[in-house]
Amino acid sequence: MTKTIFVFLLLAGSLSARAALDPAQVNQLAAEDSSDKVAAIQLLTQSADPDAVRVLKAMADDSLFLAGDKAVIIDGDKAFDAASGAAIAMPDNPESVTVNNRIRGELANALATLKLFDPDAGVRLASAQKLQSSVSPAMAPLLARALEKESDAKIKALLVLAHAQADLASKDPIARRAAVLVLGETTSPAIRTLLLPLTDKANEPNNRVRYAAISAVKAIDGRLSATENFGRVFTGLSLGSILLLAALGLAITYGVMGVINMAHGELLMVGAYSAYGMQSIFRAWLPEYVDWYLPAAIPLSFFAAAAVGALMERTVIRWLYGRTLETLLATWGLSLILIQAARVLFGAQNVEVANPSWMSGGIELLPNLILPWNRIIIIGFALFVLFLVWVLMNRTRLGMFVRAVTQNRAMAGCVGVPTARIDTLAFALGAGIAGLGGVALSQISNVGPDMGQGYIVDSFMVVVVGGVGQLAGAVWAALGLGIFSKLLEGWAGAVIAKIAILVCIIIFIQKRPQGIFALKGRFVD
Amino acid sequence: MTTRNSERTPFTIRFFSAMTRTQWFALGAFLAAALIAVPVLNLAVPEGSAFHLSAYAITLVGKIMCYAMVAVAMDLIWGYGGILSLGHGLFFALGGYAFGMYLMRQIGRDGSYQSDLPDFMVFLDWKSLPWYWSGSDNFLWVSLLVVAVPAIVAFVFGYFAFRSRIKGVYFSIITQALTYAAMLLFFRNETGFGGNNGFTDFKRVFGYSVTAPETRLVLFGLTALALAGTLVLARWLITSKFGRVLTAIRDAESRVMFIGYNPLWYKLTIWVISAVLCGIAGALYVPQVGIINPSEMSPGNSIEIAIWVAVGGRGTLVGPVIGAFVVNLAKSWFTVSFPEYWLFFLGLLFIVVTLLLPKGLVGLWQTLRARKPEQGAR
Numbered sequence: 007m008t009k010t011i012f013v014f015l016l017l018a019g020s021l022s023a024r025a026a027l028d029p030a031q032v033n034q035l036a037a038e039d040s041s042d043k044v045a046a047i048q049l050l051t052q053s054a055d056p057d058a059v060r061v062l063k064a065m066a067d068d069s070l071f072l073a074g075d076k077a078v079i080i081d082g083d084k085a086f087d088a089a090s091g092a093a094i095a096m097p098d099n100p101e102s103v104t105v106n107n108r109i110r111g112e113l114a115n116a117l118a119t120l121k122l123f124d125p126d127a128g129v130r131l132a133s134a135q136k137l138q139s140s141v142s143p144a145m146a147p148l149l150a151r152a153l154e155k156e157s158d159a160k161i162k163a164l165l166v167l168a169h170a171q172a173d174l175a176s177k178d179p180i181a182r183r184a185a186v187l188v189l190g191e192t193t194s195p196a197i198r199t200l201l202l203p204l205t206d207k208a209n210e211p212n213n214r215v216r217y218a219a220i221s222a223v224k225a226i227d228g229r230l231s232a233t234e235n236f237g238r239v240f241t242g243l244s245l246g247s248i249l250l251l252a253a254l255g256l257a258i259t260y261g262v263m264g265v266i267n268m269a270h271g272e273l274l275m276v277g278a279y280s281a282y283g284m285q286s287i288f289r290a291w292l293p294e295y296v297d298w299y300l301p302a303a304i305p306l307s308f309f310a311a312a313a314v315g316a317l318m319e320r321t322v323i324r325w326l327y328g329r330t331l332e333t334l335l336a337t338w339g340l341s342l343i344l345i346q347a348a349r350v351l352f353g354a355q356n357v358e359v360a361n362p363s364w365m366s367g368g369i370e371l372l373p374n375l376i377l378p379w380n381r382i383i384i385i386g387f388a389l390f391v392l393f394l395v396w397v398l399m400n401r402t403r404l405g406m407f408v409r410a411v412t413q414n415r416a417m418a419g420c421v422g423v424p425t426a427r428i429d430t431l432a433f434a435l436g437a438g439i440a441g442l443g444g445v446a447l448s449q450i451s452n453v454g455p456d457m458g459q460g461y462i463v464d465s466f467m468v469v470v471v472g473g474v475g476q477l478a479g480a481v482w483a484a485l486g487l488g489i490f491s492k493l494l495e496g497w498a499g500a501v502i503a504k505i506a507i508l509v510c511i512i513i514f515i516q517k518r519p520q521g522i523f524a525l526k527g528r529f530v531d
Numbered sequence: 532m533t534t535r536n537s538e539r540t541p542f543t544i545r546f547f548s549a550m551t552r553t554q555w556f557a558l559g560a561f562l563a564a565a566l567i568a569v570p571v572l573n574l575a576v577p578e579g580s581a582f583h584l585s586a587y588a589i590t591l592v593g594k595i596m597c598y599a600m601v602a603v604a605m606d607l608i609w610g611y612g613g614i615l616s617l618g619h620g621l622f623f624a625l626g627g628y629a630f631g632m633y634l635m636r637q638i639g640r641d642g643s644y645q646s647d648l649p650d651f652m653v654f655l656d657w658k659s660l661p662w663y664w665s666g667s668d669n670f671l672w673v674s675l676l677v678v679a680v681p682a683i684v685a686f687v688f689g690y691f692a693f694r695s696r697i698k699g700v701y702f703s704i705i706t707q708a709l710t711y712a713a714m715l716l717f718f719r720n721e722t723g724f725g726g727n728n729g730f731t732d733f734k735r736v737f738g739y740s741v742t743a744p745e746t747r748l749v750l751f752g753l754t755a756l757a758l759a760g761t762l763v764l765a766r767w768l769i770t771s772k773f774g775r776v777l778t779a780i781r782d783a784e785s786r787v788m789f790i791g792y793n794p795l796w797y798k799l800t801i802w803v804i805s806a807v808l809c810g811i812a813g814a815l816y817v818p819q820v821g822i823i824n825p826s827e828m829s830p831g832n833s834i835e836i837a838i839w840v841a842v843g844g845r846g847t848l849v850g851p852v853i854g855a856f857v858v859n860l861a862k863s864w865f866t867v868s869f870p871e872y873w874l875f876f877l878g879l880l881f882i883v884v885t886l887l888l889p890k891g892l893v894g895l896w897q898t899l900r901a902r903k904p905e906q907g908a909r
Contacts, residue, residue, distance in 0.1 A: 335837055339877070339881025501712075501715045512691055515695055
């Protein structure tokens with residue numbers, strides 16, 4: 007409502023455009039004094055005449071000259087009268103018009119502003135968007151004129167905002183208050199900073215304007231913190247889905263064998279390097295399809311990590327059953343070897359894994375809230391993997407065996423489950439899922455030999471909180487930890503958040519040593 | 532009557548009977564070597580001679596003796612208590628930082644900024660010392676901190692962890708998370724411990740120059756004494772009734788509980804003692820090495836402590852010392868000669884020791900020695 011009234015006011019107060027350029031103004035462009043030139047540029051800009059673009063452009067291109075007392079444009083071997091644009095005879099000895107940096111900046115501004123009157127709607131839109139961050143009070147009448155001419159609703163909305171920003175410095179308290187009211191509807195930190203001075207009595211003598219500004223800032227603050235929190239929940243979700251991919255595999259191997267695989271983070275690394283390898287293959291042989299390396303990398307990384315996992319199980323972990331603490335150390339040794347192998351093979355530096363073009367960009371929900379595609383896709387991917395694992399664990403024979411061994415290894419062996427083979431398969435499966443997590447990770451963070459190290463503690467925390475041998479536990483714990491830690495990070499910083507979460511987990515274990523979802527049954531140690 | 536008699540045995544006798552005569556003799560030989568032979572070889576033997584001990588060798592051995600103390604402390608909790616801590620680097624670093632504060636204050640106005648404050652605080656534009664630095668120029672107070680800070684951290688953490696009967700891999704991972712979180716905390720400049728760079732550029736200790744050979748030898752001797760003391764204390768602990776209950780808890784916690792012991796206090800006691808020993812080792816380490824920074828708390832460092840113990844042999848006291856020396860000498864040789872392969876070697880060491888040498892080098896030697904007379908008798 008206020009908006010429409012405001013637009014109406016602008017329409018009523020606006021001036022009509024002039025027909026031709028004023029020769030006096032044009033000639034002033036060639037004045038000796040820089041300030042005179044600037045004034046002329048501003049006057050020309052305010053005329054909003056499309057013809058002014060021609061002259062100002064010429065000036066910016068250094069083709070404006072002074073012949074006698076008249077400004078002329080010289081293009082190659084042709085000369086034109088600057089004011090009318092008519093072709094004239096080449097003047098005898100034209101003096102070039104000096105354009106210093108100050109003038110150049112002024113010209114760039116003027117040309118940008120005049121784009122608001124461009125016949126092409128796309129150009130107008132781009133110009134209006136650019137104006138949002140760089141509007142000066144002097145532009146107010148010009149913007150009013152642009153508003154009056156504008157028919158496109160989207161551009162119009164942008165212009166209303168720009169005009170309101172320009173009007174904040176207006177001498178008229180009514181116009182200021184109207185501008186404040188319009189700006190109070192937005193959700194942008196930049197506009198909040200613009201409004202903030204008006205809440206101070208020293209800057210804003212008028213009470214009505216000041217109160218309006220105070221409530222506008224408050225309203226913007228409320229919306230900003232709401233969107234910020236929403237953004238944090240979203241990044242928390244995407245962190246949680248990475249944690250989920252890392253923890254799913256760990257939950258399976260820990261559930262089945264009671265073994266903490268300290269090399270699990272390095273399996274993530276194997277997956278990420280597989281993505282890098284696939285990208286290199288595509289770049290070398292299929293450069294036209296390079297955007298599609300990612301789907302091709304998914305199976306590769308699954309099988310690469312699964313193969314490494316199966317090898318680890320067969321050569322080392324198998325021989326350490328019942329000695330969980332030693333397994334911890336042995337798998338740590340494996341992780342050191344994998345890290346050093348990656349350093350030797352790919353170098354100690356991080357390698358570059360590019361986002362495919364269809365994953366860059368994002369959905370802009372609000373000016374300060376953009377949901378990047380890569381994070382959205384990762385969340386979807388995690389859900390997809392979760393679904394596959396669920397199907398595998400609950401609808402296939404292998405899954406049934408795995409669950410049987412998790413619940414009671416001896417009994418499962420007695421009824422004919424090949425427990426040794428199930429161990430290898432389960433370990434390979436867990437490793438493969440970690441490899442998939444590595445592909446996802448390669449899209450949002452650095453790929454380097456040390457990338458896995460940071461995730462083992464986090465993903466084990468997920469397993470501890472979620473409880474062993476339960477997919478649901480891992481899911482809730484991963485998402486919960488992801489969101490909780492991002493929200494905490496928002497107001498306490500990353501380090502404090504990490505420590506707070508650790509403390510929370512230790513307290514949590516006091517209450518529920520079996521995790522959120524405990525397996526029902528009788529256990530004895 | 533006999534039980535009465537054993538109860539009446541004076542403390543000193545019990546203490547001395549904790550070790551056999553050979554063990555006391557070996558310990559005496561070790562101390563004689565460290566306190567007499569090493570200074571003579573370093574100071575009295577001319578530099579060109581084949582018997583001269585270089586300052587580098589003294590620092591290296593002194594450093595490794597600190598590590599050996601940590602390894603013995605780790606063995607107390609892991610080898611005898613069955614609790615694998617992956618966070619002992621934290622206690623080591625806490626002791627080191629506590630003593631490092633004293634060393635930083637000893638720099639006085641000789642730092643690059645000629646200020647009363649340590650250089651990093653001037654750099655951060657701090658005007659005065661934070662409250663937890665107060666008294667850090669007092670040696671006695673700092674010595675108390677070296678013992679008390681690891682003890683308090685260990686007590687609080689251990690109380691909650693052992694009370695809820697967290698054990699096995701759960702406990703290991705949580706200790707790892709603990710040291711990881713502490714590392715992140717100490718990396719921050721605002722924490723007030725020099726951030727990334729930690730403490731370095733020490734000038735003096737007790738007013739003597741840190742780099743002087745005499746100071747080094749004194750520190751070396753103190754470390755040797757501390758290591759010997761640690762070994763005697765550990766020996767006495769594990770041969771006492773306390774140590775026997777502890778070993779029983781390691782082997783069958785539920786049964787010990789059913790007999791009527793509360794494992795919490797036994798575990799907590801050995802856990803805190805272990806942490807304090809680490810703290811003292813850290814305090815001796817810092818002036819010899821000349822730097823302490825948060826990377827001492829990295830999870831990898833703490834796990835390495837476990838491998839020293841595993842290589843030497845768990846559940847023996849001389850094993851961790853041997854393990855610490857073997858692994859660290861190998862490390863300083865590898866990182867100079869084949870830096871690329873050190874991690875491969877270390878990784879393989881983890882695997883080979885756990886797979887093939889579950890009792891470590893000492894266990895291997897014992898098995899070999901036990902087999903020989905058998906074969907001879909046959």
